[in-house]
Amino acid sequence: MLCRQTLNLTSRIINQNLIPIQFINSRNIKRWVSPTIKEINRRRKKVGPDPIKPRYSYLEWNYDVELYCFGKRVGETFKDNFLREALVQREYANVEEFRAEKEGNESYVPEESNTQLASEGHKIIYNYIGEVYLKSYPQDVTTAIQNYLTSDKLLGHVAKYLGLTDLVKSVEYPPETKTLADAFKAIVAALESSSGLERAQLFVKDFVIVQMNGKDVYDIWTPERPFDYLMKLLEEKGIKEVEPRLCNQSAVNTILANYQVGLYNKADKKLLGIGWGESVKIAKDTAALDAIQKIYCKHNSN
Amino acid sequence: MSNSHLFLKPAFITTPGQNGVGRYFCQLQRVVLKFCKNNGSSRGMREFIENKLIDFVKETPEVAVYMKPRRHRTPIIRAEYLNGDTQWVNARNFTEDEILKWLQLLKTQSSDKTGIRLRKLLHTDHPSVQGPWTPYTFRDPKLNLAEFPSPELAGPHVVETTATEELLEMYKNQQIEDVNEKRAE
Amino acid sequence: MDNAEYQHKVSKLSLRNGQNYSRSLGQAGNLLSSITKRYSTIIASTPYEIVDEDKETNVAKDIIKKINDQIAQSQEGRLFAIVHLAGKQFRITEGDVLVVEGYWPPNCGDKISLDKVLLVGASDFTLIGRPLVQRGLVNIEATVIEKTLSHTKTHFRKKRRKQYKRIHFYKIPQTYLRINTVKVTGELNNPPEVRGLEKAIF
Numbered sequence: 001m002l003c004r005q006t007l008n009l010t011s012r013i014i015n016q017n018l019i020p021i022q023f024i025n026s027r028n029i030k031r032w033v034s035p036t037i038k039e040i041n042r043r044r045k046k047v048g049p050d051p052i053k054p055r056y057s058y059l060e061w062n063y064d065v066e067l068y069c070f071g072k073r074v075g076e077t078f079k080d081n082f083l084r085e086a087l088v089q090r091e092y093a094n095v096e097e098f099r100a101e102k103e104g105n106e107s108y109v110p111e112e113s114n115t116q117l118a119s120e121g122h123k124i125i126y127n128y129i130g131e132v133y134l135k136s137y138p139q140d141v142t143t144a145i146q147n148y149l150t151s152d153k154l155l156g157h158v159a160k161y162l163g164l165t166d167l168v169k170s171v172e173y174p175p176e177t178k179t180l181a182d183a184f185k186a187i188v189a190a191l192e193s194s195s196g197l198e199r200a201q202l203f204v205k206d207f208v209i210v211q212m213n214g215k216d217v218y219d220i221w222t223p224e225r226p227f228d229y230l231m232k233l234l235e236e237k238g239i240k241e242v243e244p245r246l247c248n249q250s251a252v253n254t255i256l257a258n259y260q261v262g263l264y265n266k267a268d269k270k271l272l273g274i275g276w277g278e279s280v281k282i283a284k285d286t287a288a289l290d291a292i293q294k295i296y297c298k299h300n301s302n
Numbered sequence: 303m304s305n306s307h308l309f310l311k312p313a314f315i316t317t318p319g320q321n322g323v324g325r326y327f328c329q330l331q332r333v334v335l336k337f338c339k340n341n342g343s344s345r346g347m348r349e350f351i352e353n354k355l356i357d358f359v360k361e362t363p364e365v366a367v368y369m370k371p372r373r374h375r376t377p378i379i380r381a382e383y384l385n386g387d388t389q390w391v392n393a394r395n396f397t398e399d400e401i402l403k404w405l406q407l408l409k410t411q412s413s414d415k416t417g418i419r420l421r422k423l424l425h426t427d428h429p430s431v432q433g434p435w436t437p438y439t440f441r442d443p444k445l446n447l448a449e450f451p452s453p454e455l456a457g458p459h460v461v462e463t464t465a466t467e468e469l470l471e472m473y474k475n476q477q478i479e480d481v482n483e484k485r486a487e
Numbered sequence: 488m489d490n491a492e493y494q495h496k497v498s499k500l501s502l503r504n505g506q507n508y509s510r511s512l513g514q515a516g517n518l519l520s521s522i523t524k525r526y527s528t529i530i531a532s533t534p535y536e537i538v539d540e541d542k543e544t545n546v547a548k549d550i551i552k553k554i555n556d557q558i559a560q561s562q563e564g565r566l567f568a569i570v571h572l573a574g575k576q577f578r579i580t581e582g583d584v585l586v587v588e589g590y591w592p593p594n595c596g597d598k599i600s601l602d603k604v605l606l607v608g609a610s611d612f613t614l615i616g617r618p619l620v621q622r623g624l625v626n627i628e629a630t631v632i633e634k635t636l637s638h639t640k641t642h643f644r645k646k647r648r649k650q651y652k653r654i655h656f657y658k659i660p661q662t663y664l665r666i667n668t669v670k671v672t673g674e675l676n677n678p679p680e681v682r683g684l685e686k687a688i689f
Binding site: 213214297 | 564582
């Protein structure tokens with residue numbers, strides 16, 4: 001780079017005949033090279049890294065092609081106007097409108113923002129997740145999963161790995177998590193109005209619910225007091241008394257103490273759940289969690 | 303022989319988009335083919351664009367392909383992935399077939415894999431289905447009631463038979479056989 | 488119990504360590520009990536055990552029935568399997584990603600089923616193939632999600648004092664597979680029929 005610049009400079013100088021040519025013929029040690037590079041690097045460091053250039057500011061950018069490719073990538077057919085609307089952030093639409101007003105551009109057609117679509121999409125996603133999880137989990141677990149899967153953080157993550165970072169029209173770049181999440185929700189709604197609810201639900205299943213892969217439901221939903229929660233559950237099942245037993249213990253009175261507690265049904269002496277912990281109380285709670293999972297997990301693969 | 307791969311960036315398998323759990327979707331977002339219109343090193347690239355690009359684009363509508371002519375520069379392929387990675391492939395003096403092959407590779411990748419060494423060839427979120435071993439697994443229940451210090455448990459646990467015991471066993475076996483033979487008679 | 492019936496029963500008893508005691512069966516009435524008694528009193532002797540075949544088959548039947556019931560009610564929970572794939576064995580469960588090394592024809596997006604299953608396990612039972620689990624009993628499906636190349640590997644040969652030095656760089660094609668399902672279909676010893684595998688060599 002530097003060589004090229006110096007070459008350009010020298011050739012320009014030679015062409016302009018400003019300096020006598022014999023200067024170039026001198027074959028000394030080029031003592032100026034190192035200090036120059038050092039100085040350039042110092043200045044470079046002082047200025048800091050370049051701001052991230054948005055992808056749309058590049059010369060090779062065609063928004064129509066990108067939208068077409070997006071549809072093909074996810075394997076869905078969108079109506080063009082819905083998809084375009086879904087990718088416009090509210091602030092962006094406002095800012096553009098103000099700018100047009102300021103410039104006095106009367107032919108400007110204000111863009112619709114995705115606020116409406118996003119709220120519709122949120123409903124679709126939320127309801128479908130509920131539908132899926134209620135088949136095998138009780139209401140409170142389902143609600144926790146619904147909230148987790150429709151959180152901005154998770155949907156933003158999904159949107160990012162669908163390539164929406166470059167497609168979303170937003171004021172800031174790179175777009176914030178909330179912007180991305182809204183765009184994703186809006187896309188679900190756009191799909192619903194283009195290809196029907198069934199396709200939209202399939203889309204949610206393949207891109208959102210899939211994020212539960214490798215995650216444990218009980219990491220997302222944990223009762224605050226597992227033992228009390230278990231007792232409430234067991235009462236509904238007709239088990240009134242539970243007998244916690246200390247099954248095993250090791251390294252007692254040390255910092256690495258470990259206890260294993262099993263919860264048994266007092267009536268038929270059957271094991272309900274077993275758990276470990278560094279104190280008996282913690283072990284009892286983990287045993288209760290285990291028992292709750294055993295009650296809930298009966299019909300699940302997890 | 304060479305251990306240079308040890309200095310590569312070690313990595314595990316990651317799939318942040320959980321591709322393939324639901325439907326499969328192509329991880330390559332867009333490709334930019336940069337080339338010169340009259341330089342010899344871009345000849346293969348120009349031929350590729352003339353003969354094969356249309357077919358490639360028809361086969362893979364999910365990838366946006368851009369072309370960028372620029373004078374007197376080496377041709378390159380710039381690939382952009384969904385996870386934000388960009389990968390450059392120097393296509394200097396490549397033939398059209400070579401370029402097609404590289405594009406096919408980029409299309410099937412999910413990120414820039416150069417300089418990354420996989421540490422494991424399997425990723426699992428459930429390393430144990432039947433439960434990991436703990437010191438409590440298969441523990442003799444009689445230990446629950448044992449009172450320590452106990453002279454029986456204090457000594458070494460001998461499983462092997464001693465020579466005396468084996469001799470005794472052989473002697474007894476012999477006796478059984480003698481009895482059997484007598485009865486048979 | 489009359490003598491004939493007793494002898495019939497005794498003939499079904501056999502010693503597990505394979506020794507043939509049949510020649511003494513005629514008078515074996517009190518002998519067998521004495522053997523068991525004697526061997527049980529020796530503290531650390533060879534563990535002889537008398538096996539009742541009827542009892543054994545009943546136990547086996549009972550276990551198989553329990554497993555079948557669990558599968559029918561889909562209470563088996565998460566399953567794992569050991570599959571043989573492209574010359575290597577992998578322990579897989581649902582949602583795993585594994586890498587197959589070397590040239591392998593399947594393309595990205597292809598769905599394939601893995602049929603060479605050596606073992607299937609759940610939290611309560613394990614089915615061990617001899618050497619393979621019954622064909623069609625286990626359904627394992629996978630999707631090809633990525634085909635790429637490994638890092639550059641160096642192959643360097645040198646012979647000392649012989650002016651011989653060769654350096655060779657290479658990359659191995661890798662195929663990433665996502666495991667979609669690991670499922671037991673049908674009953675043990677009575678798996679659903681599978682077609683299209685007549686020509687496959689396992």
